[in-house]
Amino acid sequence: MTDQELCKKLYEGDKKAFDGIYRKYWERLFLYVYKISGDRYQSEDIVQEVFVKLWRRRQVRKINQLENYLFKSAKYGVSNLIRDRRIGLPLDEYIPNLVEEVNADLLMEEKETERIIRESIGSLPSRCQEVFIMSRDDFQSNKEIAQQLNLSVRTVETQIHKALKFIKKNLKQIYFW
Numbered sequence: 001m002t003d004q005e006l007c008k009k010l011y012e013g014d015k016k017a018f019d020g021i022y023r024k025y026w027e028r029l030f031l032y033v034y035k036i037s038g039d040r041y042q043s044e045d046i047v048q049e050v051f052v053k054l055w056r057r058r059q060v061r062k063i064n065q066l067e068n069y070l071f072k073s074a075k076y077g078v079s080n081l082i083r084d085r086r087i088g089l090p091l092d093e094y095i096p097n098l099v100e101e102v103n104a105d106l107l108m109e110e111k112e113t114e115r116i117i118r119e120s121i122g123s124l125p126s127r128c129q130e131v132f133i134m135s136r137d138d139f140q141s142n143k144e145i146a147q148q149l150n151l152s153v154r155t156v157e158t159q160i161h162k163a164l165k166f167i168k169k170n171l172k173q174i175y176f177w
Helices: 003-011 015-037 040-056 066-083 104-123 126-136 142-149 153-171
Strands: none
Touching (some): 015 040, 015 066, 104 126
């Protein structure tokens, strides 16, 4: 069966289609994650979570590019693992292990994501936009921003929260989670 046929049957709740997807992609996803993390058990957990989410969300969104979807989900799983510092090694030890291949679809999606984020930031109220840019682009702490703009730290936190919420809402155009 093609990926499109598997996705169609998965959307309809066909467990055999899910099993087919699992058999077809589990090992490749595991090797991809393991190459980055270097930890067998955490890699298994991440790949398992990818398939659990695939099954749970099978009717939320029709998947057009199954392979891209699965590998992107695995990439996010690894990113979350690194972000949460559940792996004891510094981030720069993972960078050489990252896959060099850039899929054209992923590159286009990255550009689209960047465009939506920049447009979202541009649509924010001026003070919120200023605070968010100082935080994310200039890498200033909330305390530094508060001092420069003569605001409370809580106000800065609130502005950043509002900006992130707005950006996430706009990103739902291309991402479903």
